[in-house]
Amino acid sequence: MKDFTSILQEAKNSMQHHFENNISEEYHFHDFRHVLNVVESCKEISSSFNLADEEQFIMLVAAWFHDSGYVEGPENHEERSAAMAEKFLQTHSIDEAAIEKVKSAIRATKMPQSPKSLLEEILCDADLSHLGKKNYWERVGKLRHELAVARDRIMGDEEWLDFEIQFMTEHDYFTKIASALYGKRKKKNLRRLLKQKRRVTRVEVNRSELEKQVKSANKKKDPLKELSLGRGVETMYRNAYRTHVNLSAIADNKANIMLSVNAIILSIVVSSLVPRLISDDSFLLPTVSLLLTCLLAIIFATLSTKPKVTEGIFTREDIMNRKSNLLFFGNFYKMPLEDFHWGMMEMIKDQDFLYTSMTRDLYFLGKVLAKKYRYLSICYTIFMVGLIVSVILFGISLSMPADYLGSN
Secondary structure, three states, X not given: OOOHHHHHHHHHHHHHHHHHHXXXXXXXXXXXXXXXXXXXXXXXXXXXXXXXXXXXXXXXXXXXXXXXXXXXXXXXXHHHHHHHHHHHHHOOOOOHHHXXXXXXHHHHOOOOOOOOOHHHHXXXXXXXXXXXXXXXXXXXXXXXXXXXXXXXXXXXXXXXXXXXXXXXXXXXXXXXXXXXXXXXXXXXXXXXXXXXXXXXXXXXXXXHXXXXXXXXXXXXXXXXXXXXXXXXXXXXXXXXXXXXXXXXXXHHHHHXXXXXXXXXXXXXXXXXXXXXXXXXXXXXHHHHXXXXXXXXXXHHXXXXXXXXXXXXOOOHHHHHOOOOOOOOHHHOOOOOHHHHHHHHHHXXXXXXXXXXXXXXXXXXXXXXXXXXXXXXXXXXXXXXXXXXXXXXXXHHHHHOOHHHHHHO
16 A cells, blocks of 8 residues: 555655746746645645545645646646656556546646546645635735736736736636635635726726826927926925935934933933932932933933834735835835835836825825924923023022031
């Protein structure tokens, strides 16, 4: 009796090495992660069927090898995948009947899918199980990237949504178990696609109407004046950014001044006045007042310069919904280069998205500046009032008779 478990483990190790070393990185969707997802989905679906050990083995081997043919590209990869699976199984002396079932299952995944047995139906359903899973948006983003990079099929938002909606609408799972497992989430994902489609269509219609109005107006306007208007907008954003950066530098400089001054005062008070309080407590109150003033001023000066970095990651769904600001490093510093590059290309292609991002960036820069200056205002107020109170207290202490202070 064959040790199916050890052969399956060897198939997994073989495919992991194959995908990591032989499959091009431009296949962002058809990677080893996709293979793992298909295998897990096969196990999930087949758990409701009373499959024999050999049937389970055939299905899982087909799942491990079903996309291995991508080593030579997507065209007819199923045939190459079947051939690789056949070669692997022959080295383990698997009978020809089982090998043919594995090859047939792999071929059944070719689009449009054409399963002819239960094992083939399970594999086909597992291959597209991501349509009804929570990771659908992340996986479909990788598919769009793969189509653009590996197959030179670059689609705008509206074209992509039409493509995905049509695919989701025409697709049905072959087994009732897969429909039960993934059908509800798939419908939810489809509704979100349709919602995005309505939003994108509305934006395109509005943009089209605006372009018509602009063209109509341009017939009566000097082209040089229109060019000047575009430069004026760019100059406005440039000056706004420069102003924000300068104000931030001024705030940091003011905070550094307060930190330095109060640190010097603290060091003098601690080294000169505090030791004298042990033998003479006549200056206790003004000394404590000065120490508290310096300490509070340092705290608020530090808060004004304290950096705040966000989680550093965004999703492709955020980009499609125009919710992410790619101009601030805190939103993308944890992202892979290819995802950030894709997002920037999407923003560059969409002028409305670009200016919206710049406007959002200016807004949040302003929010940060407001916070900085609020803390600085508190810091300077504390320093001014505290210093005045401390000087007054020192004056009172110096003017009082020594015997009166000593008696108290």
